Amino acid sequence: MSKRIEAKITCPRCKHQFDYTLYRSIWGEYPENRELVMSDKINVAKCPSCGDSTKLVFPFIYTNAKQHFAVWWEPEYDPQIDKDSAGYANMLGEGNYLATAPRVRDWDEFKETILKFERGELKGKPGTMSSGMEGQMKGFLKDLEKKNKKQNSGCLGMVAAIITVAGGLGYTLFQIIL
Numbered sequence: 001m002s003k004r005i006e007a008k009i010t011c012p013r014c015k016h017q018f019d020y021t022l023y024r025s026i027w028g029e030y031p032e033n034r035e036l037v038m039s040d041k042i043n044v045a046k047c048p049s050c051g052d053s054t055k056l057v058f059p060f061i062y063t064n065a066k067q068h069f070a071v072w073w074e075p076e077y078d079p080q081i082d083k084d085s086a087g088y089a090n091m092l093g094e095g096n097y098l099a100t101a102p103r104v105r106d107w108d109e110f111k112e113t114i115l116k117f118e119r120g121e122l123k124g125k126p127g128t129m130s131s132g133m134e135g136q137m138k139g140f141l142k143d144l145e146k147k148n149k150k151q152n153s154g155c156l157g158m159v160a161a162i163i164t165v166a167g168g169l170g171y172t173l174f175q176i177i178l
């Protein structure tokens with residue numbers, strides 16, 4: 001599933017506060033999801049009070065498990081992406097397409113990068129993701145349990161309970177839905 005995050009948005013125009021669910025990841029192999037990105041409608045919040053629409057400057061990863069590629073839109077440096085990439089490398093092996101997903105700052109360049117992967121001009125490595133994410137995740141979690149029992153090591157930084165984004169962006173995240 002695409003990962004979504006609840007956020008409190010403050011409308012930049014009228015200062016009304018409302019809840020909005022942001023995408024942190026989106027599964028681009030589904031045409032309706034791809035369309036959300038390509039038509040610039042992803043993470044655009046419409047204020048219920050004044051009707052103004054705001055595109056939220058929030059990094060997310062676009063993935064396509066069928067074509068084995070992923071691309072981050074990272075308008076501002078996000079240290080959580082370093083942790084996510086390390087988690088993917090641990091889970092799926094170094095060099096797989098999620099761990100090595102390009103991090104693109106510019107929105108148009110981000111979309112162009114997706115198109116390049118779709119046309120085969122860029123290629124990602126499948127890793128072990130292609131054989132079914134859920135099975136892999138379950139296997140991974142079992143491995144993690146074993147490791148934790150053996151080594152009593154902490155988490156791999158894959159799951160964060162709370163992300164807070166600097167106030168200037170006008171929204172606060174308070175929960176991640178996995």
Ligand SMILES: [Zn+2]
Nearest residue numbers: 011014047050
């Ligand atoms: Zn408003």
